[in-house]
Amino acid sequence: xxxxxARRRLTREESRAQxxxxxxxxxxxxxxxxxxxxxxIRDIAxxxxxxQGAFYSNFSSKEDILLELLRRHMEAEAVQLSTVxxxxxxxxxxxxxxxEAWASTLNQDADWCMLSIELQLHxxxxxxxxxxxxxxxxxxRSEIGGVIGLLFExxxxxxxxxxxxxxxxxxxxxHGLALQRTTxxxxxxxxxxxxxxxxxxxSAK
Amino acid sequence: xxxxxARRRLTREESRAQxxxxxxxxxxxxxxxxxxxxxxIRDIAxxxxxxQGAFYSNFSSKEDILLELLRRHMEAEAVQLSTVxxxxxxxxxxxxxxxEAWASTLNQDADWCMLSIELQLHxxxxxxxxxxxxxxxxxxRSEIGGVIGLLFExxxxxxxxxxxxxxxxxxxxxHGLALQRTTxxxxxxxxxxxxxxxxxxxSAK
Amino acid sequence: xxxxxARRRLTREESRAQxxxxxxxxxxxxxxxxxxxxxxIRDIAxxxxxxQGAFYSNFSSKEDILLELLRRHMEAEAVQLSTVxxxxxxxxxxxxxxxEAWASTLNQDADWCMLSIELQLHxxxxxxxxxxxxxxxxxxRSEIGGVIGLLFExxxxxxxxxxxxxxxxxxxxxHGLALQRTTxxxxxxxxxxxxxxxxxxxSAK
Amino acid sequence: xxxxxARRRLTREESRAQxxxxxxxxxxxxxxxxxxxxxxIRDIAxxxxxxQGAFYSNFSSKEDILLELLRRHMEAEAVQLSTVxxxxxxxxxxxxxxxEAWASTLNQDADWCMLSIELQLHxxxxxxxxxxxxxxxxxxRSEIGGVIGLLFExxxxxxxxxxxxxxxxxxxxxHGLALQRTTxxxxxxxxxxxxxxxxxxxSAK
DNA sequence: GATGAATGAGACTTCATTCAT
DNA sequence: AATGAATGAAGTCTCATTCAT
Numbered sequence: 001x002x003x004x005x006a007r008r009r010l011t012r013e014e015s016r017a018q019x020x021x022x023x024x025x026x027x028x029x030x031x032x033x034x035x036x037x038x039x040x041i042r043d044i045a046x047x048x049x050x051x052q053g054a055f056y057s058n059f060s061s062k063e064d065i066l067l068e069l070l071r072r073h074m075e076a077e078a079v080q081l082s083t084v085x086x087x088x089x090x091x092x093x094x095x096x097x098x099x100e101a102w103a104s105t106l107n108q109d110a111d112w113c114m115l116s117i118e119l120q121l122h123x124x125x126x127x128x129x130x131x132x133x134x135x136x137x138x139x140x141r142s143e144i145g146g147v148i149g150l151l152f153e154x155x156x157x158x159x160x161x162x163x164x165x166x167x168x169x170x171x172x173x174x175h176g177l178a179l180q181r182t183t184x185x186x187x188x189x190x191x192x193x194x195x196x197x198x199x200x201x202x203s204a205k
Numbered sequence: 206x207x208x209x210x211a212r213r214r215l216t217r218e219e220s221r222a223q224x225x226x227x228x229x230x231x232x233x234x235x236x237x238x239x240x241x242x243x244x245x246i247r248d249i250a251x252x253x254x255x256x257q258g259a260f261y262s263n264f265s266s267k268e269d270i271l272l273e274l275l276r277r278h279m280e281a282e283a284v285q286l287s288t289v290x291x292x293x294x295x296x297x298x299x300x301x302x303x304x305e306a307w308a309s310t311l312n313q314d315a316d317w318c319m320l321s322i323e324l325q326l327h328x329x330x331x332x333x334x335x336x337x338x339x340x341x342x343x344x345x346r347s348e349i350g351g352v353i354g355l356l357f358e359x360x361x362x363x364x365x366x367x368x369x370x371x372x373x374x375x376x377x378x379x380h381g382l383a384l385q386r387t388t389x390x391x392x393x394x395x396x397x398x399x400x401x402x403x404x405x406x407x408s409a410k
Numbered sequence: 411x412x413x414x415x416a417r418r419r420l421t422r423e424e425s426r427a428q429x430x431x432x433x434x435x436x437x438x439x440x441x442x443x444x445x446x447x448x449x450x451i452r453d454i455a456x457x458x459x460x461x462q463g464a465f466y467s468n469f470s471s472k473e474d475i476l477l478e479l480l481r482r483h484m485e486a487e488a489v490q491l492s493t494v495x496x497x498x499x500x501x502x503x504x505x506x507x508x509x510e511a512w513a514s515t516l517n518q519d520a521d522w523c524m525l526s527i528e529l530q531l532h533x534x535x536x537x538x539x540x541x542x543x544x545x546x547x548x549x550x551r552s553e554i555g556g557v558i559g560l561l562f563e564x565x566x567x568x569x570x571x572x573x574x575x576x577x578x579x580x581x582x583x584x585h586g587l588a589l590q591r592t593t594x595x596x597x598x599x600x601x602x603x604x605x606x607x608x609x610x611x612x613s614a615k
Numbered sequence: 616x617x618x619x620x621a622r623r624r625l626t627r628e629e630s631r632a633q634x635x636x637x638x639x640x641x642x643x644x645x646x647x648x649x650x651x652x653x654x655x656i657r658d659i660a661x662x663x664x665x666x667q668g669a670f671y672s673n674f675s676s677k678e679d680i681l682l683e684l685l686r687r688h689m690e691a692e693a694v695q696l697s698t699v700x701x702x703x704x705x706x707x708x709x710x711x712x713x714x715e716a717w718a719s720t721l722n723q724d725a726d727w728c729m730l731s732i733e734l735q736l737h738x739x740x741x742x743x744x745x746x747x748x749x750x751x752x753x754x755x756r757s758e759i760g761g762v763i764g765l766l767f768e769x770x771x772x773x774x775x776x777x778x779x780x781x782x783x784x785x786x787x788x789x790h791g792l793a794l795q796r797t798t799x800x801x802x803x804x805x806x807x808x809x810x811x812x813x814x815x816x817x818s819a820k
Numbered sequence: 821g822a823t824g825a826a827t828g829a830g831a832c833t834t835c836a837t838t839c840a841t
Numbered sequence: 842a843a844t845g846a847a848t849g850a851a852g853t854c855t856c857a858t859t860c861a862t
Contacts, residue, residue, distance in 0.1 A: 012841055016846065035326065037242040040831065051848050056833070058846085120384050121240065121322075160400050161393075169397045172381025179325050179380060180373060182335075188366075192374045195365050199404025221821065246857060257858085258823045267857065426842065445736065447652040451836060462837085463844045472836065527736075530794050531650065540797075570810050571803075578795060579807045585794060586787025589735045598776075602784045605775050609814025627862055631825065655852060666827050671854065673825085 020058050022048040024072070027065050032114040036066060036122050063122075063129055070119055070129075073112075074136040078143065080105065085147055092154045099151070099197065104190035106174050113178030120175070141167045157204035166200065225263045227253045229277070232270050237319045241271060241327050268327075272337055275324050278317075279341040283348065285310065290352055297359045304356070304402065309395040311379050318383030325380070346372045362409035371405065430468045432458045434482070437475050442524045446476060446532050473532075477542055480529050483522075484546040488553065490515065495557055502564045509561070509607065514600035516584050523588030530585070551577045567614035576610065635673045637663045639687070642680050647729040651681060651737050678737075682747055685734055688727075689751040693758065695720065700762055707769045714766070714812065719805040721789050728793030735790070756782045772819035781815065 026048035030039035041062055045055045059065040084102040085095075106113065123133035144167035152159040159166060170193060177189040231253035235244035246267055250260045264270040289307040290300075311318065328338035349372035357364040364371060375398060382394040436458035440449035451472055455465045469475040494512040495505075516523065533543035554577035562569040569576060580603060587599040641663035645654035656677055660670045674680040699717040700710075721728065738748035756779055763785075764778035774781060785808060792804040 012844085012846075015840090019846075034330065035240070035242060037240060038330070041833085042830080052833085053835090053849075054847050057848095062832070117322075117326075117384065124384075124387075125239065125243070160404065161397060165393055165397060166400075168385060169378060169382065169401065172385060173374060173378045174381070175384060176377025176379070176381035177374065179322065179329075180377060182329075188370055192366060192370060195371075195408075196374065196401055196404065199365065199401065199406075199408040201404075202408035203400075203404040203406075217821075224821080245855075247855085256823045258860090259821075261858075262821055262823095422842075429842080444740065445650070445652060447650060448740070450834075452834085461844045463839090464842075466837075467842055467844095527732075527794065531732075534794075534797075535649065535653070570814065571807060575803055575807060579788060579792065579811065582791025582795060583784060583788045584791070586789070586791035587784065589732065589739075589790060590783060590787060592739075598780060602776060602780060605818075606784065606811055606814065609775065609811065609816075609818040611814075611818075613810075613814040613817035627823085627825075630861095634825075656854080657852080667854080668828075668856090669826050677853070 016058070019048075019050060019054060023050065023055060023058055024065065024068055028069055028115060029111070031066070031069070031118050032111045036062075036118050063126065066119070066122060066129065067132055069115065070133060070136060073115060073119065074140060077140055081143060081147070090154070092151060095147075095151050095154065096197075099147070100190070100194050103193040103197075106178075106193070107187050107190045110178055110181045110187065113175055116171075117175050117179060141171065143167075144170065152201075152204060155201060155204070157201070160200060160204055170197070221263070224253075224255060224259055228255065228260060228263055229270065229273055233274055233320060234316070236271070236274070236323050237316045241267075241323050268331065268334055271324070271327060271334065274320065275334075275338060275341060278320060278324065279345060282345055286348060286352070295359070297356060300352075300356050300359065301402075304352070305395070305399050308398040308402075311383075311398070312392050312395045315383050315386045315392070318380055321376075322380050322384060346376065348372075349375065357406075357409060360406065360409070362406070365405060365409055375402070426468070429458075429460060429464060433460065433465060433468055434475065434478055438479055438525060439521070441476070441479070441528050442521045446472075446528050473536065473539055476529070476532060476539065479525065480539075480543060480546060483525060483529065484550060487550055491553060491557070500564070502561060505557075505561050505564065506607075509557070510600070510604050513603040513607075516588075516603070517597050517600045520588050520591045520597070523585055526581075527585050527589060551581065553577075554580065562611075562614060565611065565614070567611070570610060570614055580607070631673070634663075634665060634669060638665065638670060638673055639680065639683060643684055643726070643730060646681070646684070646733050647726045651677075651733050678741065678744055681734070681737060681744065684730065685744075685748060685751060688730060688734065689755060692755055696758060696762070705769070707766060710762075710766050710769065711812075714762070715805070715809050718808040718812075721793075721808070722802050722805045725793050725796045725802065728790055731786075732790050732794060756786065758782075759785065767816075767819060770816065770819070772816070775815060775819055785812070 023044060027039065027044045030044055030047065033039075034043075041055050042052055044065075045052045055065075059068070081102065084098045090098075119133060120137075123130040123137075141164055145162075145164035148159065148166050148170075149163035152163075161169075173193060173196065174189060177187070177192065181187050181189075228249060232244070232249045235249055235252065238244075239248075246260050247257055249270075250257045260270075264273070286307065289303045295303075324338060325342075328335040328342075346369055350367075350369035353364065353371050353375075354368035357368070366374075378398060378401065379394060382392070382397065386392055386394075433454060437449070437454045440454055440457065443449075444453075451465050452462055454475075455462045465475075469478070491512065494508045500508075529543060530547075533540040533547075551574055555572075555574035558569065558576050558580075559573035562573070571579075583603060583606065584599060587597070587602065591597055591599075638659060642654065642659045645659055645662065648654075649658075656670050657667055659680075660667045670680075674683070695717070699713045705713075734748060735752075738745040738752075759782035760777075760779035763774065763781050767774040767778070776784075788808060788811065789804060792802070792807065796802055796804075
């Protein structure tokens, strides 16, 4: 009945998905700028253009939407990493170059890192959330740890600490730097991360 | 004035100071465990053993007590650093040893780092607070930056990034690691910081 | 139209009737256990296995389904009473025995009485509902009153109060006792009602 | 400073007590007319002339104020009963006369009985509340049971059911009749209760 | 200096109901 | 006939803050 070229009216499922998506986006922005506790559901719904009830027909609670953000965060980070580390037959120089490319992405979106921090903070406070968080976190850390281990292996050197620990340290560095970020200052996160990584390599035997 | 043997009744000023002190201590604990937003003034007053009114007799607002915590935080960190870096005629080996001692103190009290994070988070959200925070932060960073610069100087090498940036990075690392801390896992913060520092030195020319 | 051997697909009307029936049953259970105000339409629909929309396809409002329950309640009580009081040429002893049988049915289903109470409570609060309720109630009371009047007549005694009042009192007694019912205590409603009835007869001249 | 004859400014305690009292009174009226579930804390506070916060600085929850009403209800009923049954050396005729006086008080305040019903209903739904309720209820029932037992003893007859059961039945009767009460009809509760009581006596041997 | 009752705004959440699908 | 996403009002409760005592 409606011509295929015209902007089609959304099906019910699409419409629901759109609502969900808008709420999730808005929630992310507000969690980042006001913190999880500081962002109210009223604000999220209002800014997304819906009623509070719409929020609750899409999410069971405030924590529920944070869980959804956690899932997406993890997924996106995994995708990002696998994109960077795509070709498996690599020279160490290539790996370093790609790591540098990856590190520089961290600069782009401070929001992204701030969300990590909010997730971590909330995990420290809500046992329910902590359980989910731990799974995601452990997996991500061990993926990065794998990359680091591989790098040192290809360089024929032994890493100065367990790869997983180094992975955690790099994430810590990145989060800590995000925390320091102000709007008026240029952000050196990516560069500093590489400085530290080169240092580790230099000190490895 | 009061007989030395009897338990002296506190003067009015001492009593007031005691109240202040107890409120500050309690506030710190609660800000750390619940976050600034998650800690209520009623909780602070209750747990400190006072009424809400007592809080407002000593502090003008919730942010006011956070400012006081900020001041003390800065002061304590300065003292800590100057204790470690006391003797100014030092060999690089001594400096490293003392830095290691300092880094290990960071393990001791996760609360300390979490407070840093809460301060930083609140600075990102409240312009009033941000102004005060920036002063303290800049000063502290440049102090640590000084130590790092001096270290490289004594080693006769040039640091792989501006000393202030490196200082910020080490603080970021320490905060990021504190954020990861769970009760059940041993905390490798101090050790990792030294691993990274040695890396920097190794890569410096 | 449909082959008699196969499980016949429900006609549209039958299907609708089934939906209605299930919703009514579920509503009754929930009104009884949570009260009219405490039972939500979402709960009713969910527990009945339908959507909220299905509810509104069958009933115009929450009060509407309560009205339907009222109608059925009245009808069922009338049937119950007429079953018990079926043969009109009776001896007083027979009547008492049959009343006893009837009274004992009140023990069986506390839910039944609790529904009466919910209906009465809602009638006290909603004028719309009260109008309908009053009709049903008056009719039921006068039916029971008729039985009581007849009993005393056959006994050749005059009742110690207007039969309708006595009827109301017996219903009150039964409802009040239902209200006291707890799961862990055996319910003496039927027996107590007979004790009171025998008392009335004994005191009548 | 203020003359003793002038309307004195309330002390803090008096003021608090006044607030509590007004909230309790208002709550009772609203619970009776709208039911426990139908009365909102907003309404209670508003009609009492306070903010919602004032409610919560006097009661910890909605159930808490219902518990307070329960306590007062019990106390008042105990007082009422002991007033009626004051002189312990009584003739049966006196006792009956006094019981009649007591029964007639039940007519006065339908609200009183409706509150009983709300208490009972809520006890059937909230386990927390049920525990408290049971204590009060058991005690009250056995007090009335005592009076009934004594009456039959003085009459030299044995009651046609356990005195406690009879007590429960009379309370049930009174509650059930309260439930039937409408504004436009005169209330025969007291009279009917006496009719039933006389019946019991007449049928006792 | 300290109290804590009271405020008013705002938190999260549930509800009866509507309406496009 | 039935769906269920969305609404807007209302629910219980907590908060930072004020002020008479």
